[in-house]
Amino acid sequence: MVDAVFLLRFYNDYFYTLYYPTIPLTDGTGEFTKGMAGWTQVEEYQDDFTVLKNWRVSKFADKEEKLAAMSVEDILKDEELKSYAVATSKVLFGDYCAGCHAAGGAGNPNFPILADDDWLWGGSVKQIETAMVNGRIGNMPAKGMMGNLSEQEMQDVTDYVMALSEGKGEDVAFTAGKAAYTKGMCLACHGPAGKPLAPTGSANLTDQVWRFTGLPGADLRTEAYNTIAYGVNVKKDGQYIAGTRQAYMPSFKERLPDADVNIKRLAIYVHALGGGQ
Incomplete structure (x- = not known):
């Protein structure tokens, strides 16, 4: 005598096999039988999401x-x-x-x-x-507003910028850097004392927030020098010059x-x- 529980399970499994997508096809396509119900998890998810979305729209x-x-x-x-x-x-x-x-x-x-x-x-x-x-x-020009800073002057400006961030910009040791800062017209954007007079995209040089720092642990002085030397978004013949910072939102x-x-x-x-x- 066939066990009644076995028959129940057999017919139950048989029904679900036909009703829902279950049986992989053997043609190598990775497809499977679609089932008589035409049901898919994706469609059920989409239906549930639509219900939730409509509820949110109504509530809020x-x-x-x-x-x-x-x-x-x-x-x-x-x-x-x-x-x-x-x-x-x-x-x-x-x-x-x-x-x-x-x-x-x-x-x-x-x-x-x-x-x-x-x-x-x-x-x-x-x-x-x-x-x-x-x-x-x-936007920031390379080598000063007019591109007129020498290698030594860029080094001096870098030291001055680092000093500004530490509140030491007026120290006599950075006189050459301050002069190069003026010559390069850095003050036109960053202000006479390293703090922009208006929010125009120029960095405040008197704090210790650095826009370009490379990877964690990067030497800040080197990063500051690279920005001064190569500028921001500087192009030649329609192409970014080597080393320029790219800043675009x-x-x-x-x-x-x-x-x-x-x-x-x-x-x-x-x-x-x-x-x-």
């Missing part, structure tokens, strides 16, 4: 409408909406920003740190939003989904990361 519709309608300055004043923008930005930041700026804005080598209060282009929430909309392209208005809202969201998030101005 009022906040999303406010984000779309309000300016970043007004969002920043609304604590509840600001918290919502920050909370919903983390995945976006991970997908679109962390590749350069690292998780939490800690900054990968040779990319700006967003988790401090040192801002090349200004740290107001509106300035951050503008940077994301328009992108940013760094693309516009995200065409890269982000729902860019109008998501750029605002990310601007609020980045502003919160670095003690924005």
Whole structure:
């Protein structure tokens, strides 16, 4: 007599084998029987995701409408909406920003740190939003503004820049470097005393935040010299010269989904990361 439990299991397995995709084909294609139900895990995932997405849209519709309608300055004043923008930005930041700026804005080598209060282009929430909309392209001439610095003068300027970062710029030992700094017109961008007079993308030389540091453990003086000698984004005949720093941030208005809202969201998030101005 055939065991009833065995028959039940047999028919149960037989049913699932026919109903769901299970049996690999022997033609070497890696395909399998599709099953009478036409069911796939991918379709079930997509259906579940759609349900979740629709639920989120319904639950947070009022906040999303406010984000779309309000300016970043007004969002920043609304604590509840600001918290919502920050909370919903983390995945976006991970997908679109962390590749350069690292998780939490800690900054990968040779990319700006967003988790401090040192801002090349200004740290107001509106300035951050503008940077994301328009992108940013760094610019610094090689060998001084006019390309007129000698090797010795570049060495002197490097020593002066290092001294500025340590608060020693007025020491008599760096007089030659200060003179070369003036000759090379470094002050036109970095200010007479190493601090830019306006946020135009130029580094503050009086702090110890370095835009280009190479890999961890790199000699800072060598890195500073290389930036002075080869500049930033310097091209000849349409090609970057050897040794020049490349500093480029693309516009995200065409890269982000729902860019109008998501750029605002990310601007609020980045502003919160670095003690924005």
